[in-house]
Amino acid sequence: MTEFAKTFLDVCLTLSLVMLGIAFFLTTARIIIGPTLPDRVLGLDMLTSVAIGFIAVIGIDTGFTLYVDIAIALGLVGFLATVAFARFILARGKTADDDEKKDLRKIDGDPNETGDAAIAETGRHR
Template identity: 55%
Template sequence: MSAASFLDWTSLIALVLLAAALLISVVRIVIGPTLADRVMALDLLTVLALGFIGAVAVRTGLTLYLDIAIAVALLGFLATIAFARYILRKAIERE
């Protein structure tokens, strides 16, 4: 087994596992009992998407995907901060 063949198989396995984890995360977003659970699942979805983009970048050899991963990471961070502020504001209004 050559190194290129090994890298091809491992990246394919990584993509399949990450796709399964993405589906499970989406299910958690839909059935999450609380808003905090949904926010955590959304954050997990962002991290898994970063891993998926990274695996595609390794598989194809294109560095363009890394720029996309940086943009997704920034959007995921900002979304998590926005949801955290929303949850905090909602808790303050309840008091």
């Protein structure tokens, strides 16, 4: 029973490291493609939480639970960074770079969705 538990935990650790790596990759892709500043700030926030989960999984895997302290500090720093960025967004206002009309992506099978022209038209009427 104990042997089975150890093997099961090993398989779970490998699988979850793979999934957390995928999460890192996808979040980094969102940070790179943006397109607006709040999207990037949200991606950084998400990256912090994924990193905390990664630290916990590494702590189970290798026994280096010292990193849990670093995870707490990382959570604090990430929270403060997000708060500061939110204040900055509030103070900066919206700039011309944030043309988010281009990024309104098509969700498959959406009835309101007929192409870029329709999206631009809707955006103009709002």
